[in-house]
Amino acid sequence: MRKISSIVAIALTAGTLLAACSKGSDEGASAKPQTPVAPVQQPDVKSSVPPADKPDKSAEEPPKDAKPAEEPVKQTQEPVKTDSAQQTTVQEQTYQPPKQTGKPTAAEKKAVSWYYMKKKKGEVPGFPAETKQLKPDQKAVWVGTGKKVYLTIDVGGELLDYKTLLQSLKDNDVKATFFVTGYNLKNNPDYIKLLLEEGHTVGNHTITHKDFTTLTDEQVKQEVADFEKLYKGITGKEVPKYFRFPYGTYSPHLLTLLSDLGYTSYFWSTAMKDWEPRKNGADDAYNDIIGNLHDGNIILMHQASKENIAAMDRILKEIKSEGYEFGTLSELQKK
Incomplete structure (x- = not known):
């Protein structure tokens, strides 16, 4: 009987020690601050490129400092720094007009x-x-x-x-x-x-x-x-x-x-x-x-x-x- 009580006491003591270790591990993890990562915003291509039947001024006159691109839409991601605890990502989009084929349209060739x-x-x-x-x-x-x-x-x-x-x-x-x-x-x-x-x-x-x-x-x-x-x-x-x-x-x-x-x-x-x-x-x-x-x-x-x-x-x-x-x-x- 005394032997059984000793075994139970030892098991209880080990359980207490394991619980303490587990709690300490959780507290140690929460003590280290982590910088939250903002979700990367996917570019809305439809809104950045004007419809073909309604060209806007930006399509006709691209910004002077815009770099030439092979594709109509040039997309780059650049982080914008705010405070030390937070960062955001901004999507830059520069519209480049499609290359002209040089072929006149039917409307342009219509006889008047x-x-x-x-x-x-x-x-x-x-x-x-x-x-x-x-x-x-x-x-x-x-x-x-x-x-x-x-x-x-x-x-x-x-x-x-x-x-x-x-x-x-x-x-x-x-x-x-x-x-x-x-x-x-x-x-x-x-x-x-x-x-x-x-x-x-x-x-x-x-x-x-x-x-x-x-x-x-x-x-x-x-x-x-x-x-x-x-x-x-x-x-x-x-x-x-x-x-x-x-x-x-x-x-x-x-x-x-x-x-x-x-x-x-x-x-x-x-x-x-x-x-x-x-x-x-x-x-x-x-x-x-x-x-x-x-x-x-x-x-x-x-x-x-x-x-x-x-x-x-x-x-x-x-x-x-x-x-x-x-x-x-x-x-x-x-x-």
Whole structure:
């Protein structure tokens, strides 16, 4: 009996010692402070990259100090120190716009036909909605400002009585810009030289006068380059960077292409169906021009119209009598 009591006492003592050791181990662990680790925040890629259909300014203008990255989103993690007991992690995200493929979109290549919406005499016409969507690097002009008129004459057909035409311009001290096609450039070199001698300007109206929206980029460039080469061969000078689209048909992509070639594309704010005989002869030409007279007026007339030539002197005199001055396209050219 005494022996059994001794064994029980020894077991109780050992249990007490083990419990004490276990408690001391727990207290020792809690006595050592540990720095809590903040959870790493995963980047929200959807919020950092703007939707494809709604690009924001950051996508167009990346920060100046942003380092180039191969991927659109560059992600780095950098700890931000607060106090000694706590640290946090901040996700830095820098958006880099995707590399451009250089291929124009369907919308950029969509053909657009130039037009204007006539208003009362003295009021500037309305223009296509597409003009509000043009970018700064798409150099196009269709109207000027102030009490000025800009006369442009397309030379794509017969020259007709060009001596009478040029005499009317000289008598009224008016300088015009003649947009000449390759056919007339090649077959009438003396006329081109005469225009320059009398102080007029010759602009690029292409070699073949084809609808540019039906051509490839390489064909467009060839049309422009061939005109430049022919012009220089005749005049010994570089052609001024004034361009007019055949038929007034263009696209946003073509405007960019011509701008990249250094040209400003000139449309108009007054024109008429003058490539056909006019019912009332020269009176129709006169009334069409004077009836739409307005500030910054860019007038398009065709040389291959006997009615235009017959009415020219009368038109020029009336424009001046109504207080307008004649300017040149060089005043409107975009750099």
